[in-house]
Every structure is written in C-alpha cells, then in structure tokens.
Amino acid sequence: MGGQVNIGVVGCGAISAQYFRTIARLPRLRLVAAADLDLDRAREAVRPYEGVEVMSVAELMADPRVDVVLNLTVPAAHAEIALQAIAAGKDVYCEKPLAATVAQAGEMLRAADAAGVRLGCAPDTVLGTGTQTARQAIDDGLIGRPIAATATMMTPGHERWHPNPDFYYVPGGGPLLDMGPYYITSLVTLLGPVRTVIGAANRTRSKRTIGSGPRQGEEIPVTVDTHVTGVLVHDSGALTTLVMSFDGAATKSPNIEVHGEKASLVVPDPNRFDGPVLMSKVGQDGWSDLPTSAGYIDAGRGVGLADFACTPAGTEPRTGGSLAFHVLEIMESLLASAHSGASVPITSTCARPRPVALLPSENT
Ligand SMILES: NC(=O)c1ccc[n+]([C@@H]2O[C@H](COP(=O)([O-])OP(=O)(O)OC[C@H]3O[C@@H](n4cnc5c(N)ncnc54)[C@H](O)[C@@H]3O)[C@@H](O)[C@H]2O)c1
Secondary structure: OOEEEEEEEEOOOOHHHHHHHHHOOOEEEEEEEEOOOOOHHHHHHOOOOOOOEEEEEEHHHHHHOOOOOEOOOHHHHHHHHHHHHOOOOOOEEEOOOOOOOOHHHHHHHHHHHHOOOOOOEOOOOOHHHHHHHHHHHHHHHOOOEEEEEEEEEEOOHHHHHOOOHHHHOOOHHHHHHHHHHHHHHHHHHHOOOEEEEEEEEOOOEEEEEEEOOOOOOEEEEEOOOOEEEEEEEOOOOEEEEEEEEEEOOOOOOOOEEEEEEEEEEEEEOOOOOOOEEEEEEOOOOOEEEEOOEOOOOOOOOOHHHHHHHHOOOOOEEEEOOOHHHHHHHHHHHHHHHHHHHHHHHHHOOOOOOOOEOOOEEEHH
C-alpha cells in the first residue's frame, strides 16, 4: 500500500490510548473512525484526536474511508469482528491473541485468503530494538548454534490493576494466552518455528477479586489454567523451557535467555519494545551490553499496524496472520498437552518474520 492508510478502530478500552498516541505520530497512518459496544467509551477515548468519527461497528465496516480495521476488542470477540471486517473487504489487524481458539483463527485465515484481504496481529513489541538486537546477534553467529532458551513470566494477576479483568480468566485469557504471545512470538523470531510441545498446568483458585476501579472488591470466576509451564521443541532442535503464571508474587529470572554453543544472551522483556541485550561468552566473567543494532527506535504499540499496513502486496507482513496462528497453535497445544499428559505435534509453521533494520519508528 502506498500513501496514507485510514484506520477504523473497534474496541476503545484500556489498550486503545497507546495505539492512538502512536497512530497520531506515524505519518503513514490516520485514525478516521472508532466503534465500541459502549459508544460513550469510544467518544471519550478519541476525544483528544481531531477528525475521528464515532459510529456503530456495522457503520464502521461499511465506511468506504476505512482501509484497515484495528481490532482492539477482548479476545473472545476477535474472530467475530475480524470476520465482519474481512466480509466487508477490509484488511484487519488484531490485538493478541489472534483469536480465543485455533478453530476460530483458522476460520479467520481462510476467510481472509478467500476474500483476498490481509490479516495481521500483535504483538509488535518484538519489532523494537530489544528483540531485534538479540535476533541480529544470533543471526550474526555471536552465540554460535542456539541450543536452548528459557522464558519466564510471573505475576500475581492483572485483576490487581485492570478495571475489567474478566477476559483474563476465560478462554482466550490466562497467563499463557495473554502473555504467551509476547514470549512465543519473540522465541519464534529468535529461534524459528516450533514442531512439538509438552505442557503442564495448574488452576490454583476458582475466583479472583478485582483490585481497582468501580468494580473493586467484586469476585470474578476463573475458568482457565493460571500457572502453565512447558517445553517447546523448535524445528532447529533448540529447546525452550517456558513458565507463564498469574500465581507468583514476583521473579528475578530474566524474561528470556537464549543459550548457544559459544555464548548466552539475556533478551529484554518481550512486552516492551526496548531494553538492554546482555551477552556472556563461554569463559567470560560476567555480562557485556550489546550495542543496539536493529529494530524500530522509540516504538510504541501501533508500529506493527503501520508495518503491516505498509507491507507491499505479495510480501508476508512481519506481524502477519500465519505467525500469529502458529503462536496460538503452540499455546493451545501446550494446554492440551497439560491435560492429556502427552506431547503434541504442531501442525502449522511459519517463516521467521523478516528482521527490522535500525530505523526511527516514524519510518515504518
Ligand atoms: N490492557 C492491556 O494492557 C493490554 C496490553 C496489550 C494488549 N492487550 C490486548 O488488547 C485487547 C483489548 O484489551 P483491553 O485491555 O483494552 O480490554 P478492555 O476490556 O479494556 O477493552 C475492550 C473494549 O472492546 C469493546 N468490545 C468488546 N467486544 C466488542 C464487540 N463485539 N464490538 C465492539 N466492541 C467490543 C469493549 O466494550 C471494550 O471497550 C485484548 O486482546 C488484550 O489482550 C491489552
């Protein structure tokens, strides 16, 4: 796509403000329309921005000015909204996970393919300087052949700060489907696709208590596993050990470490765009900071949307649907493995997304 791309957003909740700030500073994107089940919430969210029309979801889908539908609804609604956008002949970019289930995500991919439109998905944090600098180090051979990785996310749960945390505790949520997309997208970027998974999981409490906002003190039901651990066997033979938990107070483990034959890397938080990349060579005492060498500089949520919207026809976007589908299949299979006790082969695959050169995010 050349020129400016008009965005229509569906879902104006907690994360929308970050997108709107990024869209406002990226020259290729223009926010033209906003919809939400709660139209007052949409009006409030776009108030700081001129020229954004608030309308119903149906009106937004029918609006000929909208080139790309930005789907910031809750995971359970991702498929429904994406399928409406696809039926309207529009490209669609979803927040993560791509859908609440692999079955829904498969339907989205097939519908997009049949309609000749594109499907994209967060996270875009992995396009920032943190993950991209680590990826460049691996591609340049600094750590030798990658052997293993660890990925650790440990929090007591988002109900402490999110005013409407219900979606974190129903299918499509939980620590794995909520935070796993950052970690697993980063791991596929660093180490390539996954062929088999082995999982184990616990659900420690049947209820959670909302910790902030107008519903503070209200109990919400938990219908998903809240501590998930497992092993990802990458096509390359590298083995990732993963822990994703809403059941721990805190951790001092690095978010991600990658170990190669020659050196180990500490990779920054994949839920952030930047952060230091550390390397320790076999025999070295301590860790050295690697210079920032790749990725979008000063990026914010929405650079992946710009990257998607500006990817030329015929090229798979870095935040494309096949990567997000593969990540979702890995997560669903980890949970299936946890419940069956058997390893689960992954049927989908994807290319490692193209690397990002060191560039200001305004240049997406
Ligand atoms: N909150 C965060 O920090 C955060 C960070 C990164 C990604 N995300 C992802 O962003 C997405 C949204 O999260 P959030 O925290 O903004 O949720 P939220 O509940 O605060 O907002 C979601 C909004 O979508 C609207 N909505 C739901 N179903 C709809 C439908 N069918 N049609 C129109 N509007 C609908 C809701 O009314 C609500 O305003 C989720 O996929 C989440 O995983 C959230």
